[in-house]
Amino acid sequence: xxxxxxxxxxxxxxxxxxxxxxxxxxxxxxxxxxxxxxxxxxxxxxxxxxxxxxxxxxxxxxxxxxxxxxxxxxxxxxxxxxxxxxxxxxxxxxxxxxxxxxxxxxxxxxxxxxxxxxxxxxxxxxxxxxxxxxxxxxxxxxxxxxxxxxxxxxxxxxxxx
Amino acid sequence: xxxxxxxxxxxxxxxxxxxxxxxxxxxxxxxxxxxxxxxxxxxxxxxxxxxxxxxxxxxxxxxxxxxxxxxxxxxxxxxxxxxxxxxxxxxxxxxxxxxxxxxxxxxxxxxxxxxxxxxxxxxxxxxxxxxxxxxxxxxxxxxxxxxxxxxxxxxxxxxxxxxxxxxxxxxxxxxxxxxxxxxxxxxxxxxxxxxxxxxxxxxxxxxxxxxxxxxxxxxxxxxxxxxxxxxxxxxxxxxxxxxxxxxxxxxxxx
Numbered sequence: 001x002x003x004x005x006x007x008x009x010x011x012x013x014x015x016x017x018x019x020x021x022x023x024x025x026x027x028x029x030x031x032x033x034x035x036x037x038x039x040x041x042x043x044x045x046x047x048x049x050x051x052x053x054x055x056x057x058x059x060x061x062x063x064x065x066x067x068x069x070x071x072x073x074x075x076x077x078x079x080x081x082x083x084x085x086x087x088x089x090x091x092x093x094x095x096x097x098x099x100x101x102x103x104x105x106x107x108x109x110x111x112x113x114x115x116x117x118x119x120x121x122x123x124x125x126x127x128x129x130x131x132x133x134x135x136x137x138x139x140x141x142x143x144x145x146x147x148x149x150x151x152x153x154x155x156x157x158x159x160x161x
Numbered sequence: 162x163x164x165x166x167x168x169x170x171x172x173x174x175x176x177x178x179x180x181x182x183x184x185x186x187x188x189x190x191x192x193x194x195x196x197x198x199x200x201x202x203x204x205x206x207x208x209x210x211x212x213x214x215x216x217x218x219x220x221x222x223x224x225x226x227x228x229x230x231x232x233x234x235x236x237x238x239x240x241x242x243x244x245x246x247x248x249x250x251x252x253x254x255x256x257x258x259x260x261x262x263x264x265x266x267x268x269x270x271x272x273x274x275x276x277x278x279x280x281x282x283x284x285x286x287x288x289x290x291x292x293x294x295x296x297x298x299x300x301x302x303x304x305x306x307x308x309x310x311x312x313x314x315x316x317x318x319x320x321x322x323x324x325x326x327x328x329x330x331x332x333x334x335x336x337x338x339x340x341x342x343x344x345x346x347x348x349x350x351x352x353x354x355x356x357x358x359x360x361x362x363x364x365x366x367x368x369x370x371x372x373x374x375x376x377x378x379x380x381x382x383x384x385x386x387x388x389x390x391x392x393x394x395x396x397x398x399x400x401x402x403x404x405x406x407x408x409x410x411x412x413x414x415x
Contacts, residue, residue, distance in 0.1 A: 029269045035280040036234040071230035118285050122242040
């Protein structure tokens with residue numbers, strides 16, 4: 001039983017070839033990482049967009065989400081995004097931006113997903129006497145100094161007097 | 162018993178704490194579940210038997226199963242918008258060697274989910290042009306995963322050596338390629354023998370006669386560079402010793 005837990009090195013860089021009659025190929029400790037991304041274009045409410053490694057297939061994505069995250073998957077569509085090799089560094093050598101694969105996953109059972117706002121504005125209370133508080137005070141003072149005279153009622157300094 | 166168990170758990174993964182927050186959610190703003198009975202809560206499964214010391218979070222203890230799949234791609238909602246998120250030290254190989262195979266297997270998936278969450282966070286931060294809170298967490302997870310791999314490989318190696326006497330899992334041998342370089346050739350599985358494989362026969366695992374002089378030259382180059390490196394080292398040490406002689410060091414001590 002213990003031996004089943006250990007695999008022959010779970011490196012996904014092996015050439016997984018299958019011949020008729022061989023046991024089902026399995027990966028025990030997958031090294032694939034999925035990144036949930038906010039869609040650039042408007043997507044239907046049941047579609048979730050992922051960036052996946054180039055070597056992953058639609059079947060892999062489906063199994064990954066169903067087994068590890070228990071997310072019901074209805075359909076998966078993938079495409080490969082080719083990134084530029086045109087940019088040059090300070091030595092005039094071409095620098096390649098790595099390619100990536102995008103997967104559009106449609107959830108089953110009429111579930112919907114909306115990408116949440118992960119960086120909401122939060123007002124922070126700095127502790128007394130800390131550096132951040134002094135900086136905040138300084139910035140506040142600067143902003144106050146830059147503001148025009150409120151008694152002028154929004155009229156610009158260009159008009160004399 | 163549960164109290165004792167809870168006290169044994171010094172820190173717990175986000176996964177477990179999530180449950181308590183999840184159970185109070187009747188309706189989240191971003192994931193709706195038409196049928197709430199999709200996941201059956203496996204309460205009987207034992208998360209308390211794991212003496213689990215997580216590097217990830219130092220929070221209160223909760224035990225329950227995790228529902229809501231896509232939520233796990235994001236951090237706990239109270240961490241959203243924070244500048245820094247606290248996290249513990251990465252797992253060391255020494256700590257991992259104590260764990261059983263099942264625990265390591267489960268821990269691998271904990272690391273995997275954490276890494277996915279951090280990658281999602283990083284990408285969203287890049288999108289919003291904001292700094293990612295505590296990017297060192299990614300390095301910690303990567304190192305922990307590497308160490309887990311090392312431990313599992315050690316166990317595999319030792320088991321294989323004991324049972325079969327083979328040093329490597331995948332057979333291979335030293336071969337010389339066309340350029341005269343010796344390399345470790347790893348065997349692949351084929352359905353036909355090599356003498357019927359036309360593509361394999363086109364690969365030449367010997368160096369042609371006109372390449373032989375270059376092997377000697379590259380060997381000489383390699384030896385020369387090695388000797389030069391050693392000489393440079395010695396020269397450095399000598400100059401340092403001239404700058405900081407031992408007599409003055411000893412004299413300053415007393």
